[in-house]
Amino acid sequence: MTNGKMNSRQKILAAAAELAGEVGPGHLSLDAVAQRAGVSKGGLLYNFPSKAKLLEALVEQHLSEFNAALEAKEKQWEGRPNSLGAAYLELFVTDLEQRQPPPSGLLAAMAEDPGFLTPIKRFNRTLLDRLKASSRNEANALILFLALEGMRSLRLFDIDVLSPVEQDAVIASLGATLEKGD
Amino acid sequence: MTNGKMNSRQKILAAAAELAGEVGPGHLSLDAVAQRAGVSKGGLLYNFPSKAKLLEALVEQHLSEFNAALEAKEKQWEGRPNSLGAAYLELFVTDLEQRQPPPSGLLAAMAEDPGFLTPIKRFNRTLLDRLKASSRNEANALILFLALEGMRSLRLFDIDVLSPVEQDAVIASLGATLEKGD
DNA sequence: TTTACTGTACCGTCTGGACGGTATTGTCAA
DNA sequence: TTGACAATACCGTCCAGACGGTACAGTAAA
Structure with missing residues (x-):
């Protein structure tokens, strides 16, 4: 389990995500990733036989971490009622507090081929199905999902226009709807 | 206004947006755009002296059309009260009805450099400021904005997960909030 | 004569990926 | 215990092709 392979893979994945944010989503090159990860290009291609596999893994990693x-x-x-909705909302709050960098790896994958998404x-x-199932008001579940998706995409594109105060207002409002038992 | 230059520019812009959707945002090449637009490469570079200028124009065009x-x-x-909110919401409805293709040009620009956004x-x-100003309930204005932004990004990435019924429910719910005078 | 191109040739750079090595560790029959 | 070989996990180099951009000569309309 704790073999060397895991380590290299992880380093490569981290380097790729980091670089994607620096050079722009469409300019992620294997050479640069290898260099950043402290691995030769041959080594990179040993772990990820093609660029497509690397990007695929980047998306997978993001998804599993999020999950x-x-x-x-x-x-x-x-x-508690609607624990999923509350958890989803809470996840955003802590993400914002911790000032997580946007997952640029996703953008790099999308730049190559939107099919990676x-x-x-x-x-x-x-997620949406579970959100609906655990909520009594379907429309509210949908709007919670969409509003968070909106914030997520704004952060992903780095075009977030909400002030911290506004973000708090949104979160408070969504949280209040949640607590009313919807 | 309706001079020949405009025409070539328009054809090039349209071809670029179209191609971006076909080859993937990060694989938009000037050669391919020129060919698709029925224009020589020299002609393309006459209208847009660099790729950056072309992508910039793509974003500008999208913005001005939307506006x-x-x-x-x-x-x-x-x-009517909150006419902006209603208009924004309505714009989405007609966009959905007309099954507008996603503006892939935006993704191409972003792939090259997120700064284009x-x-x-x-x-x-x-837009958000105006939305807030014309609404009595700030939180509702924010949520309207975010929810629509969420739908927009899902469509942009072509990972829209809402069924038509769900979309209608969202729109109806947002519309109802709007009519309550918020 | 100027504007708005066409058409072609070309340059320098970058990129994905193939390929041939190599060091280390593991396996296993004699 | 040892010698033969195999598997793992890489390294370093090379290359064909694609790409952005330049240059320049020609042309047809206004």
Whole structure:
């Protein structure tokens, strides 16, 4: 489990995500990733046989990290009504507090081929279904989902226009709707 | 205004947006754009001296088209409270009905350099300010903005997960909030 | 004569990826 | 215990092609 391979893969993935943010999503090159990861190009291609596989892994990693964080938050709200909605909302709050850098790896994958985002589509669909199932008011579940998706995309593009005060207002308002039992 | 230059420019812009959707945002090449537009490469570079200028124009075009459409809708709702919010919402409805293709040009610009999106940031900020000003409930204005932004980004990435029924529910719910005078 | 191109040739650079090595560790029969 | 070989995890180099951009001569309309 804790073999050398894991380590190299992780370093490469991290380097790729980091570089994507620096050079622009469409300018991620294998050479640069290898260099940043402290690995030769041959080594990179050993771990990821093609650029496509690397980008695919970048999307997968983002998804699994997001999912893990969401499940962790959900446990904290266990039992309460609409724990998923609360967890999803809470995840955003902590993300904002911790000033997480935007997941530029996603943009790099999309620049290469939007098809790389289909796993995200699937994930979002099941997330939305679960959100609807655990809420009494369907429209509110949809709007919660969309509003957070909106914030997410604004941050992803680095064109976030909401002030911290406004962000708090949005979160408070969505949270209030949640607590009314919807 | 309707001189020959405009025509070539328009053809090039249209070809670029079209191609970006076909080959992927990060694979837009000047050669291919020129060919698609029925223009020589020299001609393309005569109209847009560099790739950066072309992408810049792509973003500008999108913005001005969006703005024009929004102003047109706003006139229809003139006088009524929160006419801007209603217009913005309505714009989405007609966009959905007409099954407008996603503006892939934006993605191509972003793939090259996210900085190309700063005009959109400015636009969004003023839009949000106006939305807040014309609404009595600030939080509702923010959520309207974000929810529509969410739908927009999902469509942009072509990972829209909402069924038509769900879309209608969202629009109806946002519209109802609007009519309550918020 | 100017404007708005066309057409072609070309240059320098970057990129994905193939390929042939190599060091280390593991396996296993004699 | 040892010698033969195999698998793992890389390294370093090379290359064909694509790309942005330049240069320049020609042309047809206004």
